[in-house]
Amino acid sequence: xxxxxxxxxxxxxxxxxxxxxxxxxxxxxxxxxxxxxxxxxxxxxxxxxxxxxxxxxxxxxxxxxxxxxxxxxxxxxxxxxxxxxxxxxxxxxxxxxxxxxxxxxxxxxxxxxxxxxxxxxxxxxxxxxxxxxxxxxxxxxxxxxxxxxxxxxxxxxxxxxxxxxxxxxxxxxxxxxxxxxxxxxxxxxxxxxxxxxxxxxxxxxxxxxxxxxxxxxxxxxxxxxxxxxxxxxxxxxxxxxxxxxxxxxxxxxxxxxxxxxxxxxxxxxxxxxxxxxxxxxxxxxxxxxxxxxxxxxxxxxxxxxxxxxxxxxxxxxxxxxxxxxxxxxxxxxxxxxxxxxxxxxxxxxxxxxxxxxxxxxxxxxxxxxxxxxxxxxx
Amino acid sequence: xxxxxxxxxxxxxxxxxxxxxxxxxxxxxxxxxxxxxxxxxxxxxxxxxxxxxxxxxxxxxxxxxxxxxxxxxxxxxxxxxxxxxxxxxxxxxxxxxxxxxxxxxxxxxxxxxxxxxxxxxxxxxxxxxxxxxxxxxxxxxxxxxxxxxxxxxxxxxxxxxxxxxxxxxxxxxxxxxxxxxxxxxxxxxxxxxxxxxxxxxxxxxxxxxxxxxxxxxxxxxxxxxxxxxxxxxxxxxxxxxxxxxxxxxxxxxxxxxxx
Numbered sequence: 143x144x145x146x147x148x149x150x151x152x153x154x155x156x157x158x159x160x161x162x163x164x165x166x167x168x169x170x171x172x173x174x175x176x177x178x179x180x181x182x183x184x185x186x187x188x189x190x191x192x193x194x195x196x197x198x199x200x201x202x203x204x205x206x207x208x209x210x211x212x213x214x215x216x217x218x219x220x221x222x223x224x225x226x227x228x229x230x231x232x233x234x235x236x237x238x239x240x241x242x243x244x245x246x247x248x249x250x251x252x253x254x255x256x257x258x259x260x261x262x263x264x265x266x267x268x269x270x271x272x273x274x275x276x277x278x279x280x281x282x283x284x285x286x287x288x289x290x291x292x293x294x295x296x297x298x299x300x301x302x303x304x305x306x307x308x309x310x311x312x313x314x315x316x317x318x319x320x321x322x323x324x325x326x327x328x329x330x331x332x333x334x335x336x337x338x339x340x341x342x343x344x345x346x347x348x349x350x351x352x353x354x355x356x357x358x359x360x361x362x363x364x365x366x367x368x369x370x371x372x373x374x375x376x377x378x379x380x381x382x383x384x385x386x387x388x389x390x391x392x393x394x395x396x397x398x399x400x401x402x403x404x405x406x407x408x409x410x411x412x413x414x415x416x417x418x419x420x421x422x423x424x425x426x427x428x429x430x431x432x433x434x435x436x437x438x439x440x441x442x443x444x445x446x447x448x449x450x451x452x453x454x455x456x457x458x459x460x461x462x463x464x465x466x467x468x469x470x471x472x473x474x475x476x477x478x479x480x481x482x483x484x485x486x487x488x489x490x491x492x493x494x495x496x497x498x499x500x501x502x503x504x505x506x507x508x509x510x511x512x513x514x515x516x517x518x519x520x
Numbered sequence: 521x522x523x524x525x526x527x528x529x530x531x532x533x534x535x536x537x538x539x540x541x542x543x544x545x546x547x548x549x550x551x552x553x554x555x556x557x558x559x560x561x562x563x564x565x566x567x568x569x570x571x572x573x574x575x576x577x578x579x580x581x582x583x584x585x586x587x588x589x590x591x592x593x594x595x596x597x598x599x600x601x602x603x604x605x606x607x608x609x610x611x612x613x614x615x616x617x618x619x620x621x622x623x624x625x626x627x628x629x630x631x632x633x634x635x636x637x638x639x640x641x642x643x644x645x646x647x648x649x650x651x652x653x654x655x656x657x658x659x660x661x662x663x664x665x666x667x668x669x670x671x672x673x674x675x676x677x678x679x680x681x682x683x684x685x686x687x688x689x690x691x692x693x694x695x696x697x698x699x700x701x702x703x704x705x706x707x708x709x710x711x712x713x714x715x716x717x718x719x720x721x722x723x724x725x726x727x728x729x730x731x732x733x734x735x736x737x738x739x740x741x742x743x744x745x746x747x748x749x750x751x752x753x754x755x756x757x758x759x760x761x762x763x764x765x766x767x768x769x770x771x772x773x774x775x776x777x778x779x
Binding site: 143171176177179181182195196199200203387388389391417418421449452453 | 661691695696697698720757770771772774775
């Protein structure tokens with residue numbers, strides 16, 4: 143059974159209503175539960191739970207420390223291309239936007255990758271738009287093979303693929319797949335994706351399943367916060383996470399919380415998710431998915447990121463640039479979205495240590511995926 | 521009834537499965553089945569002659585009313601279990617089997633390796649397989665991937681009446697399973713069955729507790745109520761024990777009005 147069969151049993155409006163009907167008693171029961179029911183999760187996402195933010199945060203903190211200890215995994219995004227045939231209304235790379243288009247060649251990719259590696263980063267996330275002719279599967283395989291010697295873990299946040307294409311990327315050295323559904327609301331999804339291959343909601347929704355079936359070790363999901371009513375988006379994200387954890391139990395699940403930032407093209411997020419609501423969503427997700435990696439990017443400000451550290455976050459990007467070629471060159475004019483935490487990885491790691499966290503640079507080894515690997519010294 | 525138990529392609533109103541061993545008489549066995557309101561009863565193939573319609577025990581079980589679930593109790597490895605299951609089907613039993621592989625004759629603990637092997641063969645063979653297992657979440661996942669219709673983790677070693685001693689492991693199995701979870705073995709009192717159902721088990725299987733009761737029919741009825749109570753409590757959303765919150769500095773103090 144695909145997650146599509148499950149989500150079709152719900153309608154976003156009804157879920158919003160059910161969440162709105164939650165009471166303080168529902169929240170208290172959910173806060174005491176060892177294992178959350180769907181109703182419990184709704185309660186934690188509700189307006190009624192806003193009066194319980196501190197106990198919610200305390201519990202999220204305890205669960206996270208028990209499961210992950212005092213560590214934060216660091217990674218950086220590496221944008222390979224900003225060419226895209228999709229028309230996502232909220233995205234700076236959208237096909238209709240007039241901006242210089244650039245796709246890095248193999249040498250340029252390596253140049254950017256070296257900058258990241260020299261800063262100590264060992265987990266990298268490769269990103270592209272969706273433009274199969276200039277940055278398709280073959281291009282990605284070549285890019286992965288080029289940067290593999292520099293990193294311990296390679297993730298991709300690109301375009302949805304078939305299972306056998308994921309298998310090719312795994313063979314090349316990819317271990318992590320990130321794919322956001324953007325919005326779980328099918329009607330809103332249709333409005334926001336007027337053309338391009340991305341219009342197909344169901345194809346995108348089943349992408350983590352194809353990646354899981356291919357054997358990717360880490361699978362990341364998320365909804366863009368700010369596109370639609372955030373409580374139901376968070377609810378469906380949690381439901382999706384729970385589905386993936388059950389069905390693709392060999393893969394580590396992670397959930398990201400991308401909050402909309404102004405992008406090129408002038409898109410204004412229709413929904414504002416306040417810091418208070420943001421904290422609530424992250425903590426509720428931790429109580430639902432005790433073992434999931436929770437990821438926070440540099441879209442958020444340095445001050446807020448520091449405060450969010452104890453609340454359930456386990457993985458953060460640092461020193462990010464969202465423009466292709468941005469690390470080795472001075473090119474920043476073609477960013478996908480603006481970043482708000484400008485600290486270097488070293489500065490960020492120093493802050494983590496000061497606050498009592500161990501910055502983890504390496505938590506995986508690509509050698510796990512290389513059947514032909516031999517000990518280096520032999 | 522909306523809250524039915526569905527196993528493979530069949531639905532049941534009762535969530536209490538009963539075993540047929542150890543009763544003092546066939547009359548006591550039937551009384552327990554009736555009192556329990558069971559719809560699925562399991563019979564050890566080693567105890568009966570499935571090819572003989574006059575078999576003493578089988579002739580007491582109304583096959584219109586109960587789904588007869590043959591079990592491979594006594595099998596010491598996959599080969600023996602598969603052979604028993606095939607013999608039962610050849611004799612006219614439905615192709616359902618409760619898979620038990622218990623090489624250790626003392627605690628009758630299930631062999632995970634042989635059970636998985638047998639399950640793979642029997643699923644390929646077209647059987648609906650309900651495997652008896654230790655409360656091992658990873659084994660449960662391997663079995664459901666092999667295509668079993670349920671997993672049946674033990675609460676405690678069979679016949680011990682100790683209750684849900686594997687509670688933490690069973691909770692994980694329930695959390696992660698994509699097939700029904702039937703807690704089997706070790707449930708000695710109605711409260712044990714209720715506890716398993718409160719945890720979210722889809723059903724329980726009871727045998728010894730009924731067979732050795734002074735009044736098996738009444739004990740069957742008691743378990744029936746406990747299973748229903750546990751299920752209803754689970755569905756209604758149980759509150760958990762309160763733990764005293766640890767004193768800690770505020771984590772959300774940075775959020776001020778207007779944020």
